[in-house]
Amino acid sequence: DEDGRELVSAQKFEVAESQTPMLTLASKHVNTTAGDLETENAYLWGYRTAVPRVNADKAVLAYNVRNDGGLCYANALLASFAFNSSTPDGVFSSQSKRVKLSGNGAVTTLTFTLPLADYEDLRSLSCDLTLYDSSESTEIMDLDVSEIEIPEVKYYIVDNSNRYWVQRGSTLIFYIAGAPVGVHHIQVSGNSLTVQGGPGCVALMSEMPRKVGIYNLQGQCVKHVAVEAGQQQNISLPSGIYVVEGKKVIVY
Structure with a gap:
């Protein structure tokens, strides 16, 4: 200025708004053996049902979540109902984890492990994934599911082939059979x-x-x-x- 003092030039700062996450369930998988169905011991809601077998000592579930929006964090909760012939309502259990979901089209794999030892004779399971915005919140985050990428699957009731359960969305249905002893022609x-x-x-x-x-x-x-x-x-x-x-x- 006229008195010789140095003035700081004004600078313009832009604050970018955080981008809203856009979450899609791109795929889901459990380590069942392709084409191998349990038809004798698997029960769902009181009905013997032909469902895929996990021929291992644990079930490993993987959900691939794509985020086409901005980075976010979520509390991923896997809810499970376990059944046998005498538990038509199922036995509930859950596990959760805090996850980072990178944005701009990135795909994050969420993995959950269900050991056979934790379920004893309750080996028929129906599991669902839900995302919450925090571990304390009950607000569910939107998770879109494409019927083209994840088509519905029918699992038929053994004693009535005209009736079936439908696996849709994030649901995975399976039977944990345990590790096979061996493979035989007979x-x-x-x-x-x-x-x-x-x-x-x-x-x-x-x-x-x-x-x-x-x-x-x-x-x-x-x-x-x-x-x-x-x-x-x-x-x-x-x-x-x-x-x-x-x-x-x-x-x-």
């Missing part, structure tokens, strides 16, 4: 039933009279057979992969 179940695939048929033999369901890979019953004790029965079927007592057999 499958022997724990209740003395021998099953063998072959040319044009499935061969069944049991130590006691019983009824056996044969299922396709979609969980629908294609044949229900009364098996005589000690007599091999050859069940004619088109070529394909079938599930009997939770075991896959090939007809060629």
Whole structure:
């Protein structure tokens, strides 16, 4: 100024508003064996249901969340209902973790582990993912689900193939069978039933009279057979992969 003092020049500062997160469930996965269904021991809400098997000592669930908006943090909660034949309402449990969801189209994988030892005989599970804006808040964050990226899946009730449960959104349904002992061409179940695939048929033999369901890979019953004790029965079927007592057999 005219007195010789130095003046600080004015500077303009712009404060950018934080971008709103835009979250989409891009994919979901659990470590089931493709085409392997549990048809004897899996129950959902009181009904025996053909569901995918986890042939391991733990289920590992992975959710891929895409954020097309700004960076955010969330409390990711996995809610689980575990069932067996005598618990139609299921037994509830949950686990949660604080997660960072980077923005601008980044995909973050959220992983949850459910050990078989934690569930004992409650091995049929239905799990759902929910995102909250904090661990103290009950405000649910929007998580879009594309039916194209994640189509609905039907799991059929064993004793009524016209009825089914629908897996949609973040839900994952499965049965934790435990680690397999081995792989055999002839499958022997724990209740003395021998099953063998072959040319044009499935061969069944049991130590006691019983009824056996044969299922396709979609969980629908294609044949229900009364098996005589000690007599091999050859069940004619088109070529394909079938599930009997939770075991896959090939007809060629």
